[in-house]
């Protein structure tokens with residue numbers, strides 16, 4: 638019997654729980670020739686700001702053991718060009734939820750993007766990137782302070798005409814506190830994790846390998862930490878959790894679902910294999926069929942934490 642792969646994510650009916658992660662899938666449209674967008678649950682665009690941004694200087698992407706560190710600096714075409722050129726072709730794929738990732742360096746920057754996107758058709762939800770530094774508050778990331786996060790999310794929520802997913806930063810002491818703050822502020826879902834702050838040093842030159850000095854670590858290296866954080870966040874909130882961080886195989890996705898995720902996102906894996914999202918969606922369905930899982934949704938939060946673990 639074919640497993641039922643549909644999931645309900647804060648009112649969005651996804652054909653399956655596999656979503657392409659922000660910053661690793663362009664604006665979506667660039668992948669239409671590579672990935673069958675009808676076979677994935679959704680995609681998250683590159684982060685969009687009110688004005689176009691050039692991003693950081695090179696080098697801005699380096700490979701590490703089982704991962705990579707990027708300091709792209711949120712390069713993007715800006716909301717006007719996104720609406721004019723990038724969004725229209727996505728309307729040909731109505732079953733693939735188009736989620737727009739939004740960022741800014743002050744709350745008003747985020748609101749300006751949300752206001753502008755509200756009138757456009759064909760957007761399923763917004764994903765608010767809370768990892769950005771708040772330049773009005775000494776550059777502390779919105780997502781690393783419970784009160785700043787609450788302010789950002791409650792104001793974004795009051796302006797948004799669509800579900801608001803809050804993308805949490807993992808660079809915090811308590812991910813549970815951050816997830817609860819997002820929920821209290823009215824978030825419809827949280828997604829985690831974004832990248833871990835990292836510093837790659839070239840010992841010959843005694844300099845960082847990145848122009849920006851620090852960057853964000855992603856890929857398989859972060860997966861077990863991300864799974865733990867998803868588990869902690871899922872226990873702290875009642876809204877859906879989207880899990881990501883290092884997912885490459887269907888089995889990786891199952892770990893996140895068991896930890897409490899309703900859906901998963903796939904980021905860095907698309908760099909190694911641009912078809913990774915579609916391959917994962919298909920592989921997850923096969924995994925469910927092999928394990929007699931009738932509905933993928935039944936995996937969410939099904940982690941058994943009783944001790945001792947039964948012998949293998």
Ligand SMILES: Cc1cc2nc3c(=O)[nH]c(=O)nc-3n(C[C@H](O)[C@H](O)[C@H](O)COP(=O)(O)O)c2cc1C
Pocket residue numbers: 658659660661683684707709711738766804830831832854855856857859881882883884902903904905906
């Ligand atoms: C090159 C690159 C660019 C990214 N840009 C964004 C972004 O614009 N907004 C955002 O919320 N996350 C961004 N991310 C973070 C990813 O969406 C994801 O949270 C992170 O990479 C962990 O997942 P992964 O290990 O599957 O890549 C970016 C990641 C990479 C590698």
